[in-house]
Amino acid sequence: MGYNFAREVDKIAMAVPERLAVLCLNEHGYECRVTYGELRTRSNQLANALYRIGIKRGDRVLILIPRGIDSYIVYLALLKIGATLVPGSEMLRTDDIKYRIQHAHIKMVIAHHSLHKGVDEIRSCCPSLKHFLTVGHEEEGWSPLASLTEQESLEDFCVENDDEDVAFISYTSGTTGGPKGVMHVYSWPREHLAGGGTYWFDVQPGELAWATAGPGWMKWIWSPFVSILGNAGTAFVYTGSFHPGRYLQLIEKYGISLLCATPTEYRLMAKVSDLGRYHLHLRSAVSAGEPLNREVIDTFQREFNVEVRDGYGQTEGTLLVGMLRDVPVRPGSMGQVLLEGTVSIIDDNGIELPTNHVGHIAVHRNHPALFQGYFADQERTEKAFRGEWYITGDKGKRDEDGYFWFEGRSxxxxxxxxxxxxxxxxxxxxxxxxxxxxxxxxxxxxxxxxxxxxxxxxxxxxxxxxxxxxxxxxxxxxxxxxxxxxxxxxxxxxxxxxxxxxxxxxxxxxxxxxxx
The missing domain is CATH 3.30.300.30 (ANL, C-terminal domain)
Known part of the structure; x- marks a missing residue:
């Protein structure tokens, strides 16, 4: 039997059923909470219902759900039936949705009621679509998730899958052509947790952690989903829009221990004029996406006594390089490679470069969390590699102490x-x-x-x-x-x-x- 992340979360639920799994807050201050035990039963209900209507192992499902508890339930249920999850941002427009459905031959769409129109407009030209499930209000031509599951069994349901089965196809923009469907297998969450998902973000059991990424992107699967639930933490979710003062207020009010935010969010929080009025008690703070400015790192250290630690990864992999908690922070650096020998700096010919030479940041084929290729696109898959190295498209250098320094996109x-x-x-x-x-x-x-x-x-x-x-x-x-x-x-x-x-x-x- 292969690894299945949903099964691992169920094990946590059986051990600590009353532990809070997700605390969701909307912009009006309304809270919604779900325990690990409830997450287990509700995802079982949905998995049983989806299996009953004919969704089976290997079927590809497009998910168009914004931040909230429903996203956790839907992702876990789909993993339990062995489906291939295709995350979709709520910002996708009709042509974006059409491209993904046609390219990946999507069988079912699960969408929030506010996002159904983009799918309805292209139904007639997407013959692979067979099922339409909506979260929230009822919509004509869609089956409401609530009514689909209300009479369903709570019994545990999880198919047997192989490690090599495709779990996620996450679309990312290319420099030419349409978006590329990055394929990750069912064993990917295990490899992510074995590295950055545990030792970088550093979630401890029962801790309240806020990772601000939204569903629809691989970064949401990385941190809010796999890193927090996989380590038995509690995920804090805020569905309102970003405002630096509001974010700081929430971190203080709820006593959030861990924060994973974008460099932009950190930069704007650090620029708040009355920063000293907030009393944060962050044990750990991390950022990924682009390098953090030293000014931001110094500000959070001075005001909140926490070092914001940088990290580097891509949709095609996992966290590859990071500033781990037991490693001295060098402001401006992405950190050190998490799995030695798997990330390097190479030249145009695929040859590794000496220290302090700028070249391509590259990932070796043997990295256990590297993607399996671009879906239905062997040509672009082959172009992404130079010999044994996957070329990230980023430039950087590595110093004599093994710290990586980002220089920019190629x-x-x-x-x-x-x-x-x-x-x-x-x-x-x-x-x-x-x-x-x-x-x-x-x-x-x-x-x-x-x-x-x-x-x-x-x-x-x-x-x-x-x-x-x-x-x-x-x-x-x-x-x-x-x-x-x-x-x-x-x-x-x-x-x-x-x-x-x-x-x-x-x-x-x-x-x-x-x-x-």
């Missing part, structure tokens, strides 16, 4: 006047200025220099804009903080920056606008 690296410059080191310098809230740096074409550094800056107070005087002030600031050749020759003040749903800045959009 297409984000700036070469100006012969200097190779990572955008993060310029951004890190800029956000240290007290007037800067956020920024992004890209290469901008220049006749004389090939490219110059161009910065897009969000100010903490928009009224601070004083044209060239503030621009000169920021340029001189960067020259003082870092090497003069990293000074942005062009600075533009903006109200917002384009980002992915996980908080990563989309520098490609800024470059495209700059080249128009």
């Amino acid at each position: 297409d984000d690296i700036i070469i100006s006047c012969g200097y190779t410059i990572g955008p993060f080191e310029v951004e890190d310098a800029l956000v240290k200025h007290p007037k800067v809230a956020e920024c992004a740096v890209v290469a901008s074409p220049d006749v004389e220099r090939g490219h110059i550094i161009k910065a897009f800056v969000i100010l903490r107070n928009p009224d601070d804009v004083h044209g060239s005087r503030l621009i000169s002030e920021l340029q001189e600031h960067v020259k003082r903080v870092t090497a003069p050749y990293k000074c942005p020759r062009s600075i533009v003040f903006v109200e917002s920056l384009p980002k992915t749903i996980s908080g990563k800045i989309r520098r490609v959009e800024l470059r495209e606008k700059d080249n128009v």
